[in-house]
Amino acid sequence: MSILTDLQERSPAGVLQVGALDDGKPLMRVAPQALPQIAGAAKELGFAHLACITGVDYPDEHEIEVIYNLYNYDQRENLVLKARTSRDEARLPSVSGVWRAALFLERETYDLLGVRFEGHPDLKRILLPEPWVGHPLRKDYEMNRQQFVSKGPQGEDVVSFDPQEGW
């Protein structure tokens, strides 16, 4: 638990809750505005590897939780940061200034959950084509409406709900 207390001392205002995951990984819930500062402090403590950014949609609480999985290669330790944002206007500060790996991971989270990362230099979809409607990992995504992808005259991706336009 020394990492958590160390981090908490560096930015006491930003830390909302400290705990552990079921498998024992240290967990820290942070306020959105303090996220880049805590991320920078974590990197200084040796968490140089941003393994994954993912997220969970909580429609009942009108919130989206974004999860940052960090790893320290020297100490062989994990750290999990969690930040919550409103569901209707999902915004979080970008950590791409701290870890360059966040450039792609934040694009993926934006693509699948619709969280806008402020300060990201090139926030656009990474897996789905740009004109795709909706963010599929949100619980209210309409799975029954098929979207069709075809190629436009300039080679760009065209998305349509119309089966007649086809693939």
Add this chain to the structure above:
Amino acid sequence: MAPLNHAKDGLGSIVMTTVEDFLRWGRSNSLWPLTFGLACCAIEMMSAQDSDYDMARFGSEIFRPTPRQADLMIVAGTVCKRMAPRIKTLFEQMAEPRYVIAMGACTINGGPYQYTYSVVHGVDKIIPVDVHVPGCPPTPEALLQGLIKLQRAIRSREGRPRPVPFSPAELSEASRS
């Protein structure tokens, strides 16, 4: 093509056939597949090509890296929606006459990815398929059987079972029927 069997055992030195039959025979025994693996089925496809199963026995030995030199597309793996227009382009770039083997459950109807947003429910909604090889993944033997089935279809006088639909309207028509 019965006369050619006599040529093999040396009993006959003259073979009577038609030019069309001869062309079909040659075509069926020199299918050049496109190097085109989309997911895990591609591993079985590579295995079918390697020395244990040796796809070259059936004249289908050279996997071409460019569609211009290939006339058989083995769609091996999950077809994502974003890949769909690219598959169509590759198919259109292949030399005529061209054939398609749909390998594996994903390629036939979406397979385990039936209820997802990102997977095409069957590659036959994009390009015409000649032979479906079921399995998850199909064994190399199954792929070889699919290849032999395709060769028989090419060698038969009827040729491929149905015409090639092309415009999107025709394609969705074909996928509905």
